[in-house]
Amino acid sequence: xPELPEVETICQGIKPFLLDQKIIQINIFTKNLRxxxxxxxxxxxxxxxISIQRRAKYLLLTTTVGTAILHLGMSGYLQLLPHNTIxxxxxxxxxxxxxxxxxxxxxxRRFGALLFHKTIFEHPLLKPLGPEPLSKxxxxxxxxxxxxxxxxxxxxxxxxxxxxxxIGNIYxxxxxxxxxxxxxxxxxxxxxxxxxxxxKSVKIVLEKALQSGGTTLKDFKNSNGKPGxxxxxxxxxxxxxxxxxxxxxxxxxxxxGQRQTIWCNHCQI
DNA sequence: ATATCCACCTGGCGGC
DNA sequence: TGCCGCCAGGTGGATA
Numbered sequence: 001x002p003e004l005p006e007v008e009t010i011c012q013g014i015k016p017f018l019l020d021q022k023i024i025q026i027n028i029f030t031k032n033l034r035x036x037x038x039x040x041x042x043x044x045x046x047x048x049x050i051s052i053q054r055r056a057k058y059l060l061l062t063t064t065v066g067t068a069i070l071h072l073g074m075s076g077y078l079q080l081l082p083h084n085t086i087x088x089x090x091x092x093x094x095x096x097x098x099x100x101x102x103x104x105x106x107x108x109r110r111f112g113a114l115l116f117h118k119t120i121f122e123h124p125l126l127k128p129l130g131p132e133p134l135s136k137x138x139x140x141x142x143x144x145x146x147x148x149x150x151x152x153x154x155x156x157x158x159x160x161x162x163x164x165x166x167i168g169n170i171y172x173x174x175x176x177x178x179x180x181x182x183x184x185x186x187x188x189x190x191x192x193x194x195x196x197x198x199x200k201s202v203k204i205v206l207e208k209a210l211q212s213g214g215t216t217l218k219d220f221k222n223s224n225g226k227p228g229x230x231x232x233x234x235x236x237x238x239x240x241x242x243x244x245x246x247x248x249x250x251x252x253x254x255x256x257g258q259r260q261t262i263w264c265n266h267c268q269i
Numbered sequence: 270a271t272a273t274c275c276a277c278c279t280g281g282c283g284g285c
Numbered sequence: 286t287g288c289c290g291c292c293a294g295g296t297g298g299a300t301a
Contacts, residue, residue, distance in 0.1 A: 002294060074294055109278045111295060168294055
């Protein structure tokens with residue numbers, strides 16, 4: 001569910017309700033997500049949220065004493081609900097706010113995480129992260145440099161959060177289709193022009209997905225219960241063996257890094 | 270150092 | 286209806 005556009009959508013969705021709100025209580029129903037939820041998370045109770053932002057696929061809720069670091073894994077989602085709403089299966093944690101709302105994390109597979117750090121961005125999981133794909137830092141000069149010497153498929157490279165953050169399996173497949181680059185191409189052999197096209201395509205795809213509120217495949221919902229609408233624009237993801245929207249050739253698929261990869265052998269060189 | 274795999278989980282689907 | 290195998294939006298860490 002959650003690549004950059006989905007996390008950003010959630011981030012913007014909860015902001016107006018939670019910014020400047022005091023956290024009254026943090027209730028933990030399941031301690032073990034990907035990692036155990038650290039006890040220091042409770043330091044955040046009775047403190048006020050001063051910023052809500054996204055970094056890569058992490059959502060960062062910062063109060064006067066530290067930052068709650070949320071990751072949604074594969075199946076996680078957040079919901080903004082009236083306090084005391086009946087709990088659903090796989091609701092693991094909730095933040096209760098003074099305005100009567102509570103923010104709940106539901107994650108069937110528990111690949112997600114809730115962590116704490118005193119200083120925002122200094123957490124060891126955040127430090128090695130690469131540039132944001134929609135920032136100016138993510139440009140063809142940077143990409144060419146970053147891919148130098150790495151012998152691996154370009155799709156794996158753009159899903160590597162050290163090279164660039166926020167791109168998961170859906171948007172990697174889609175971006176490479178738009179860029180007309182075969183996902184299996186060796187990343188260090190891309191020309192400067194191809195790097196430029198790839199950068200441009202990534203930005204186009206992510207921006208379009210953001211406008212659409214993300215992609216809903218199974219159960220992704222924004223925190224206000226709205227689905228995303230980007231799935232109607234998917235050109236290759238989930239369409240293996242179906243005709244290419246551009247040329248009609250049946251789309252190829254294989255696995256790269258254990259992830260389904262789909263491309264058009266005719267359009268993507 | 271770098272590239273490849275596995276592991277962590279639950280749920281939904283297709284096939285028998 | 287039921288059971289089985291496979292697949293799924295991610296990624297740290299073990300292994301070669």
